[in-house]
Amino acid sequence: MRLTRRLQAALRRVAPPVIAAPLERALDILSTPYRALAKALYKRSPKGLFSRTLLIIVAPIVVMQGVLGFVFMERHYDLVTQRLSEAIVGEIAFLVDVLETYPQEDGYVAFTDMARDSLDLSVTVLPPDPLPPPRPKPFFGILDLYLSEQISQKIGRPFWIDTVGRSSFVEIRIQLDARVLRVIARRSQTYASNSHIFIVWMVSTSLVLVFIAMLFLRNQTRPVERLATAAESFGKGRPIDDFRPSGAHEVRRAAQAFIEMRRRIERQIEQRTAMLAGVGHDLRTILTRFRLQLALLEDSEEVRALQHDVDEMKTMLEDYLAFARGDGDEQAQPTDMALVIEDLEAEAEILDAEVTSHYAGEPMVTLKPIAFKRALTNLVTNAARFGNRVRINAQHQEGWLTVLIEDDGPGIPEDARESVFRPFHRLDSARNQDSGGSGLGLAIARDVVRGHGGDIVLDESPALGGLRARVRIPV
Numbered sequence: 001m002r003l004t005r006r007l008q009a010a011l012r013r014v015a016p017p018v019i020a021a022p023l024e025r026a027l028d029i030l031s032t033p034y035r036a037l038a039k040a041l042y043k044r045s046p047k048g049l050f051s052r053t054l055l056i057i058v059a060p061i062v063v064m065q066g067v068l069g070f071v072f073m074e075r076h077y078d079l080v081t082q083r084l085s086e087a088i089v090g091e092i093a094f095l096v097d098v099l100e101t102y103p104q105e106d107g108y109v110a111f112t113d114m115a116r117d118s119l120d121l122s123v124t125v126l127p128p129d130p131l132p133p134p135r136p137k138p139f140f141g142i143l144d145l146y147l148s149e150q151i152s153q154k155i156g157r158p159f160w161i162d163t164v165g166r167s168s169f170v171e172i173r174i175q176l177d178a179r180v181l182r183v184i185a186r187r188s189q190t191y192a193s194n195s196h197i198f199i200v201w202m203v204s205t206s207l208v209l210v211f212i213a214m215l216f217l218r219n220q221t222r223p224v225e226r227l228a229t230a231a232e233s234f235g236k237g238r239p240i241d242d243f244r245p246s247g248a249h250e251v252r253r254a255a256q257a258f259i260e261m262r263r264r265i266e267r268q269i270e271q272r273t274a275m276l277a278g279v280g281h282d283l284r285t286i287l288t289r290f291r292l293q294l295a296l297l298e299d300s301e302e303v304r305a306l307q308h309d310v311d312e313m314k315t316m317l318e319d320y321l322a323f324a325r326g327d328g329d330e331q332a333q334p335t336d337m338a339l340v341i342e343d344l345e346a347e348a349e350i351l352d353a354e355v356t357s358h359y360a361g362e363p364m365v366t367l368k369p370i371a372f373k374r375a376l377t378n379l380v381t382n383a384a385r386f387g388n389r390v391r392i393n394a395q396h397q398e399g400w401l402t403v404l405i406e407d408d409g410p411g412i413p414e415d416a417r418e419s420v421f422r423p424f425h426r427l428d429s430a431r432n433q434d435s436g437g438s439g440l441g442l443a444i445a446r447d448v449v450r451g452h453g454g455d456i457v458l459d460e461s462p463a464l465g466g467l468r469a470r471v472r473i474p475v
Helices: 001-013 019-044 051-103 109-119 142-154 194-234 249-296 301-325 335-352 369-386 440-449
Strands: 122-127 159-160 169-175 180-186 333-338 354-361 364-367 389-397 402-406 455-460 468-473
Touching: 051 109, 051 142, 051 169, 051 180, 051 194, 109 122, 142 159, 142 169, 249 301, 333 335, 333 369, 333 389, 335 354, 335 369, 335 389, 369 389, 369 402, 369 440, 369 468, 389 468, 440 455
Parallel strands: 354 389
Antiparallel strands: 122 180, 159 169, 169 180, 333 364, 389 402, 402 468, 455 468
16 A cells, blocks of 8 residues: 555656556555455464464475476376376286287296286286276376376277276286286385375475474564563553563563563652652642641531642542542552442442442452542542442453443533543533532543553433443453
8 A cells, every 4th residue: 555655756757747646546456456455364364473484484485386296297297197108008018918919838837927026917818708898097096097007108009997896906907819817916016106205205394393483583573572461461450570571682682672661650640659659749748737726716517618728639630649649559459349339339329329239250350459449439439529429330251350430410512522531621501610620630540540451431321211331440
């Protein structure tokens, strides 16, 4: 496809529009079947590094075996069979000349002994009866073909051959003037009977080489798989202490670069966490002084308003620090998700919502429990705050944990479902517009879920009619 675009661009540069336009259309027409073929091959081709590399090695071996096998069977087998057939027919022609030229005693004892001892043929002279009807020919009758051609050319007498009846022998009958000459020869005397040995050796040695190549390839691809597993585990916040560079030079360089990148990210997270801890401590100290000073003042409407502002500032500060801190240094560990779902149900019931929950699959899941529970709590409290009924369904199946949180509230317009995940974004129509909200709840939830390698998707609840939040992470 890129080659087609390059050719079209080159045509536009060097050819006038009158010529370039038809040629571009012709290239588009020719490239359509190529793109369809490339797409079909891509769908059916292996996707793994080991399988692709093995295919690169095996495919040429198979092609080479096919070519060699065809050349051998077509040339060597055909030529050897032709030469052997010529030789055996020449010996039979010699016997015919001897039989017709020289007088023979009764029983043809000397004649048959000579054929047996000198030519290794079993010869019998029969009465002049008619020849049997022709035998059915085999599908690949190369031996019948060559024997028939040579007998017709060298002997020129009526004949009958049987290459099928007795698999180890070939029977030939020649109609003479006053007798019938029957010759029985070993099948190995008439055609190349050991050709299969070449095929057996070729296939067996190729299988041995492919097996050795698979062992070496597995050793070469294993470091790449370990690097991918370490990167995936690091992305999900799981410890990877046992990872070290190994394998080929290029793979070691990539692994070492990954280790250095991980160290830089961890140092950056540590510095950010320490800075946020200091900022949070200082701001909390100031807010505490504000609250103490307000507590010493006489109760009035202005004081209550200031206390409300201080409480809102404290809530916003906690939400902001939670969002900026992310998962922090929490380590992933096995967690009972069935208990987490029960805790979420209790959180929704505190807000006077009618809650139902269900969990299916293995309850133990490896994740960051505090961060993940915080993300789900944000979603559940939003659903309980803006709806009367909340439904929580979780399922652990085929390596994925899926949590569906539905409510019967007003929902969120389709064009605003993505923007609500932006930090400090609040809807004017009050899906998350509440007196204590800071606009960070959904942003924190998506940040935590994406930190586990998954995502959150919002859509309409088909059962309750409100909003449905779909959380899906690999586990």
